Amino acid sequence: MNNLSKIHNVVLIDGIRTPFLRSGTDYADMMSYQLGASAIKSLLHKIAINHKLIEQVIMGTVIHNISTPNVARESMLIAGLSPETPAHTVSQACISANVAIAQAVDMIKLGNIEVAIAGGTDSVSDIPIMFRKKMRKKLFNARKIKSFGDTLKFLTSLRFADFKPEIPDITEFTTGLSMGQDAELLAARMQISRKEQDEYAVRSHKLAARAAEAGILDAEIAAIETLPDYKLIKKDNTYRADSTVEKLSKLRPAFDKKNGTLTAANSSFLTDGASAVLLMQEEKAQSLGLKPKARIKSYTFVGRNPKTELLLGPAYAIPKVLKMAGLSLQDIGVFEIHEAFAAQILAVLKALNSEKFGKENLGLSHKFGEIPMDKLNILGGSLSLGHPFGATGGRLLTTAANRLINENQEFALIAACAAGGHGHAMIIERV
Numbered sequence: 001m002n003n004l005s006k007i008h009n010v011v012l013i014d015g016i017r018t019p020f021l022r023s024g025t026d027y028a029d030m031m032s033y034q035l036g037a038s039a040i041k042s043l044l045h046k047i048a049i050n051h052k053l054i055e056q057v058i059m060g061t062v063i064h065n066i067s068t069p070n071v072a073r074e075s076m077l078i079a080g081l082s083p084e085t086p087a088h089t090v091s092q093a094c095i096s097a098n099v100a101i102a103q104a105v106d107m108i109k110l111g112n113i114e115v116a117i118a119g120g121t122d123s124v125s126d127i128p129i130m131f132r133k134k135m136r137k138k139l140f141n142a143r144k145i146k147s148f149g150d151t152l153k154f155l156t157s158l159r160f161a162d163f164k165p166e167i168p169d170i171t172e173f174t175t176g177l178s179m180g181q182d183a184e185l186l187a188a189r190m191q192i193s194r195k196e197q198d199e200y201a202v203r204s205h206k207l208a209a210r211a212a213e214a215g216i217l218d219a220e221i222a223a224i225e226t227l228p229d230y231k232l233i234k235k236d237n238t239y240r241a242d243s244t245v246e247k248l249s250k251l252r253p254a255f256d257k258k259n260g261t262l263t264a265a266n267s268s269f270l271t272d273g274a275s276a277v278l279l280m281q282e283e284k285a286q287s288l289g290l291k292p293k294a295r296i297k298s299y300t301f302v303g304r305n306p307k308t309e310l311l312l313g314p315a316y317a318i319p320k321v322l323k324m325a326g327l328s329l330q331d332i333g334v335f336e337i338h339e340a341f342a343a344q345i346l347a348v349l350k351a352l353n354s355e356k357f358g359k360e361n362l363g364l365s366h367k368f369g370e371i372p373m374d375k376l377n378i379l380g381g382s383l384s385l386g387h388p389f390g391a392t393g394g395r396l397l398t399t400a401a402n403r404l405i406n407e408n409q410e411f412a413l414i415a416a417c418a419a420g421g422h423g424h425a426m427i428i429e430r431v
Contacts, residue, residue: 006111007109007110008108008109008110008111008281008282008283009109009281009282009283009295010105010108010109010279010280010281010282010295010296011279011280011281011282011285011292011293011294011295011296011431012277012278012279012292012293012294012295012296012397012398012401012428013047013049013277013278013279013280013285013290013291013292013293014043014046014047014277014278014293014398014401015043015119015220015275015276015277015278015394015395015397015398015401016039016042016043016046016220016221016222016275016276016277016398017039017119017220017221017222017273017274017275017276017391017394017395017398018035018038018039018042018221018222018224018233018273018274018275019221019223019224019233019234019235019236019237019273020236020238020271020272020273020385020386020387020388020391020395021233021236021237021238021271021272021273021386022237022238022269022270022271022272022386023123023124023125023269023270023271023272024125024270025125025237025272026226026231026233026237027123027125027226027272027273028125029125029226029227029228029229030123030125030126030226030227030272031065031067031068031123031126032061032063032065032068032071032121032122032123032126032274032390033065033068033071033074033075033078033121034078034227035121035122035123035224035272035273035274035388036059036071036072036074036075036076036079036119036120036121036274036276037074037075037076037077037078037079038079038222038224038225038274039075039119039121039222039274039275039276039391039394040057040075040076040079040081040117040119040276041079041080042222042223042224042276043117043222043276043277043278044079044080044081045222046222047278047290049115049278049288049290051080051081051082051085052082053114053115053288054081054082054085054115054116054117055085055086055113055114055115055116056085056086056087056104056107056113056115056116056117057072057073057075057076057081057085057086057087057088057116057117057118058072058087058088058089058090058100058101058103058104058116058117058118059071059072059075059087059089059090059097059100059118059119059120059121059276059390060089060090060091060092060095060096060097060098060099060100060119060120060121060390060391060393061089061090061091061096061120061121061122061389061390062091062093062094062096062122062389062390063122063123063124063126063127063128063389063390064091064128065126065128066128069089070087070088070089071089071121072087072088072089072100073087073088073089075087075121075274076117090103091390092301092418092420092422093389093418093419093420093422094338094340094387094389094392094416094417094418094419095301095393095416095417095418095422095423095424096120096389096390096393097118097119097120097275097390097391097392097393097394098299098301098393098396098414098416098424098426099301099393099424100118100119100120100393101118101119101277101279101393101394101397101426102299102301102426103118104116104117104118104279105279105296105299108279108280108281111281114280114281114284115278115279115280115281115284116278116279116280117276117277117278117279118276118277118279118394119274119275119276119277119391119393119394120274120275120388120389120390120391120392120393120394121273121274121275121388121390121391122271122272122273122274122388122389122390122391123272123388124270124271124272124388124389125272129165129166130165130166131162131163131165131166132162132164132165132166133166134162135162135163138154138157138158138162141154142154172306172310172419172420174306174307175306175307175310178255179310179311179340179341179419180254180255180262180267180341181255181256182306182310182311183255183262183267183311183340183341183343183344184255184256184260184261184262184343186310186311186312186343186344186347187261187262187343187347188261190343190346190347190350190351192261192343192346192347192350193261194249194261194266195245195249196342196346197261197262197266197341197342197343197346198245198248198249198263198265198266198342199245200266200342200345200346200383201243201248201265201266201342201383201384202243202244202245202248204239204339204342204377204380204381204383204384205239205240205241205243205380205383205384206241206243207377207378207379207380207381207384208236208238208239208379208380208381208384208385209239209240209241209380209384211378211379211380212235212236212239212380213241216379216406217236217379219402220395220398220399220402221234221235221236236385236386238269238271238384238385238386239380239384239385240384243265247265248263248265248266251263251264251265254267261343262341262343266341266342266343266383267340267341267342267383268339268340268341268382268383268386268387269386269387271386271387271388272388273386273388273391274388274391274394275388275391275392275393275394275395275398276394277394277397277398279296282295282431291431292431293401293402293404293405293430293431294400294401294404294412294428294429294430294431295428295429295430295431296426296428297325297411297427297428297429298321298324298325298426298427299321299424299425299426299427300317300320300321300324300424300425300426301317301422301423301424302316302317302320302422302423302424303420303421303422303423304316304421304422304423305421306419306420306421309421310417310419310420310421311340311341311344311347311348311417312347312348312351312417312423313416313417313418313421313422313423313424314337314338314348314415314416314417314423314424314425315347315348315351315352315357315361315423316361316362316423317415317423317424317425318348318352318368318413318415318425319352319362319368320425321413321415321425321426321427322413322425322427324427325411325427327411327427328369329368329369329370329371330369331410331411332375332411332412332413332427333375333404333407333409333410333411333412334375334400334403334404334407334409334411334412334413335371335375335376335377335412335413335415336377336381336396336399336400336403336412336413336414336415337371337376337377337381337413337414337415337416338381338382338387338392338396338415338416338417339377339381339382339383339384339387340382340387340417341383342383344417345381348415348417349370349371352367352368352369352370352371353367353368353369353370353371354367355367378403379399379403392416393414393416393424396414396416397414397426397428400412400413400414400428401428401430404428404429404430405430409430410429410430411427411428411429411430412427412428412429412430413425413426413427414426414427414428
């Protein structure tokens with residue numbers, strides 16, 4: 001029987017991800033559940049834990065395929081886990097994997113389960129393309145066809161325009177603006193220049209290339225065989241080692257064609273991939289003889305007005321999660337923050353280091369503080385490594401835990417923004 005009066009420490013044993021690939025490349029013929037299955041299978045192979053010990057699987061996703069609405073279930077079954085292990089899928093835009101991880105943490109912390117796998121998967125290459133509403137209505141009503149006359153009536157009702165596809169658009173439903181357009185507005189409001197954005201993007205690509213070439217990223221990446229051709233993929237194809245500010249400065253704006261500062265190079269790109277992490281009660285890990293990498297200390301989710309602060313969620317989540325953990329910025333040795341756009345992450349950093357923002361938005365008598373660049377995303381970030389919407393949270397947690405060990409630090413802070421004006425932050429400590 002569960003002892004709900006006892007709160008258990010939750011630890012991360014390890015995490016893994018598939019190579020992240022630009023959409024439309026080597027994962028083009030694969031579905032999201034196949035990527036998720038590869039991540040889970042690779043995680044279990046790396047840790048060599050008895051599959052029957054897994055009591056819950058939770059995966060995040062953003063691009064839902066109607067064939068696999070519970071992509072977590074299909075992923076874990078294909079990965080070889082017991083069908084007796086329940087699985088469910090969550091979705092909260094770019095922090096979907098973070099939500100999956102947080103749910104697993106809570107279940108373990110309360111003693112409902114002892115061991116769980118969490119993460120996420122997304123394939124933009126397999127994005128569902130639909131007919132428009134008028135055509136969908138006609139097709140729905142076609143279920144009632146019973147005679148040749150009904151068939152003829154249906155066929156004669158069709159118009160050429162009915163066959164025009166409705167391609168999903170990455171826009172904010174309530175505002176009608178794309179995230180890139182919102183980032184343009186944010187860059188203008190926070191006075192973040194095109195040069196600053198390009199310089200940050202180049203930094204991300206250079207750091208990712210350096211980490212990959214040094215073999216540092218190998219600890220978090222598992223090779224995957226693509227389907228149907230069984231090509232072995234071992235590395236990300238996302239970062240550009242030859243990026244320079246001079247090259248980026250020649251690109252045209254992507255969202256505001258006339259006066260914009262955001263380009264394809266200083267914005268994250270469409271990516272396919274999956275991630276998975278193994279979480280469990282600390283005492284369970286000890287009984288199994290497993291050495292955890294990190295302990296989950298605290299986490300939070302926040303919501304802001306998507307019309308005015310769509311991408312500033314981390315600027316609110318970071319102070320909140322540090323207060324929950326009883327820590328300050330100075331206590332954090334590792335920062336892993338999602339890079340949706342160079343303008344977005346620079347705006348978050350600028351807001352936290354602003355007297356005006358601290359007083360007017362955070363209720364402080366001073367600025368919150370400055371995040372040191374030499375501790376931030378030093379192995380690259382979403383701008384260079386890629387951003388499979390539902391999987392990035394697993395990458396952030398795995399990378400942060402590995403950095404804690406490699407850099408001999410005690411605490412790491414993870415943060416991310418998401419559509420809808422959401423923000424997330426989590427603190428982990430080295431075990």
